[in-house]
Structures are given as structure tokens and as C-alpha cells.
Amino acid sequence: MNIAWYVVLSALLFCTGAVGILIRRSPMVILLCLELMLNAGNLALVAFSRMVGNQQGQVFALVVMVIAACEVVVGLGLIVAIFRRRLPLDVDDLRELRG
Amino acid sequence: MEAVLFFIAALGALGGAIGVVAARNPFYSVLALIAHLFSLAVLFLLLTSAFVAAAQVVVYAGAVMVLYVFVVAYVGGGGESAWDSIPGQRFLGMLLAVVLFVELSAAILSSALKALDTHGPEVSAGFGNPAAIGRLLLEKFLLPFEATSILLLLAAVGAVVLAARRREEPVLSATAGGAGVAPSEHSAKRSEGVTPAP
Numbered sequence A: 001m002n003i004a005w006y007v008v009l010s011a012l013l014f015c016t017g018a019v020g021i022l023i024r025r026s027p028m029v030i031l032l033c034l035e036l037m038l039n040a041g042n043l044a045l046v047a048f049s050r051m052v053g054n055q056q057g058q059v060f061a062l063v064v065m066v067i068a069a070c071e072v073v074v075g076l077g078l079i080v081a082i083f084r085r086r087l088p089l090d091v092d093d094l095r096e097l098r099g
Numbered sequence B: 001m002e003a004v005l006f007f008i009a010a011l012g013a014l015g016g017a018i019g020v021v022a023a024r025n026p027f028y029s030v031l032a033l034i035a036h037l038f039s040l041a042v043l044f045l046l047l048t049s050a051f052v053a054a055a056q057v058v059v060y061a062g063a064v065m066v067l068y069v070f071v072v073a074y075v076g077g078g079g080e081s082a083w084d085s086i087p088g089q090r091f092l093g094m095l096l097a098v099v100l101f102v103e104l105s106a107a108i109l110s111s112a113l114k115a116l117d118t119h120g121p122e123v124s125a126g127f128g129n130p131a132a133i134g135r136l137l138l139e140k141f142l143l144p145f146e147a148t149s150i151l152l153l154l155a156a157v158g159a160v161v162l163a164a165r166r167r168e169e170p171v172l173s174a175t176a177g178g179a180g181v182a183p184s185e186h187s188a189k190r191s192e193g194v195t196p197a198p
Helices: A003-023 A027-052 A056-084 B002-022 B026-046 B050-075 B089-109 B130-140 B142-163 B171-175 B183-194
Strands: none
Touching: A003 A027, A003 B002, A003 B089, A027 A056, A027 B002, A027 B026, A027 B050, A056 B050, A056 B130, A056 B142, B002 B026, B026 B050, B050 B130, B130 B142
8 A cells, every 4th residue: 555545534523522622521531532633644654664764763653653652641630620610511611711 | 554544544543533523421521532643553553653552552542541531530521501601613614624724725735845755765674663762862851851741840849839729728528528519519618718707
């Protein structure tokens, strides 16, 4: 398969994640959609690393995985903290910081 | 053979992604994301990056998703209202995504990268295996590698600080903190507790 197929697939997955972030209101599902977008970026990184025949892009993808893990840990900590304070788990109701 | 595998894995990845977005219950979203991650691992294998594929399955689909499942089980799913808070939010979001996809595809397919239409250069048998990636991580990228480990430590400490139970929490909420009570009841109790007694 040509590399272009992989890159277009990664663009498609990225847009799917973007739709999820735009239309869903549960913070948990928004975090999951962020994961989709990060993974689409990973796919593009690995595809380009194969395209130039250089393994450094794969190291980049591993670093993106670490970033995703950190984002998950902090985001889920926030969700648990919100739940403990009996606040609604809905990004439309959590709008105190909107100004 | 490679094309067949690619299309199967691509369909799996796309179906998983759509499942994440469309499932009403967050638990099904997490399961769809796990399917998505496995399909992506197959794609990584097709791109001859064995170590990234293994890390994807072991770390991502294994460890990170377990964290999600625990939090979904703790917080409880559902309860998302069906109406759009902005009129036409769904339609506008999908329209924006389609426009973004068309734009990205145009940018990719019309780019001057001639190598996009090839399979990539011939690589040696050890391309992307754990030995090669480990050598890169510990020789060329040692400083970024250590920086990511510090970042992981900071994230773990931050999560503990965020999710730790506050000591000054009122007794009322501590007794009401048992599992199985709907969030709406929680908020009702909370507003009762907050309003000052006449």
C-alpha cells in the first residue's frame, strides 16, 4: 500500500475525533475523542517515518503515547474530582470559567 | 495480501472511532476505543514498526484503557442529554469535520512529497524492532527520554493531588458518597447543604 493511504486514513480518524469533541458533552467521551486525535497523529508519524526510511519518527510516536498517558491520568483525575464534588459531568454545565 | 490487511485494519480503526463518538454509554465508547487501538496496532505492523505496535497494545490498550474502565465504573455512564445546547450543533460539527477532512486530503494529495505514492524505501530487517528503537532512545534521544519520565511522574503526582479526598469536605457529602446514587440527587443534596438556613 502506498504511504498516501495511511496518511489519508490518519486525516479521516483525526476528523472523526474532532467531531466527537465538537458534539459530545460528557468530559469522559471528550477525553476518548482526544485519544482518537492523538492516535491519528501517531499513525501519520509512523507512516512518514516509513516513507523516509528513518526510525526517528517512531520514537516521536512513542513520546506522543507518553503525552497521551499523562493527559489521560490528569483528565481522569479531574473527572473524579468533579464527581466527588457532586458537580454535573457535563461540559455545558461546567462553565464558571467562561467569563 | 498487504492491501487486504490494510483495508481490514482501516475499517476496524474507522469503525472503532465512529463507535467512540456515537455510543451513548461511555463504557461502550471505551470498548470501541480498544478495538480501534488494536486495528491501529495492525497498521503499525504493516508499516514495519513492531515496537510501536507492541507498545500500543500493551501500554495503551492494556494499561491506559483499564484506567478508563475503572473511572467509568466509578462515575457511572449515561445521563447525557440528547438535545443540542447550540441549535444545529451536531450538523455544524459534522460539516466542519468534513471540510477539515477535504482540506487535509487536498493538502496531502497535492503536496510535493513524491515519496507519498511509493511504498517507502527498502529497509533492513531490523527496522523498527525493539533493539533499534531502544538504541535510538538511549543514545540519540536520551534527554527527551528522561524528560518524558519526569513528565509521567508529574502527571501521576498531579492526578493523586486532584483526585484525593479533601479533609474539609462536609460530613453530609462523605456519607452520601456511597456508590449507586445518581448525580442529579447528589447535586440536589449539595444545593440543600449550600443554601444557608433561615
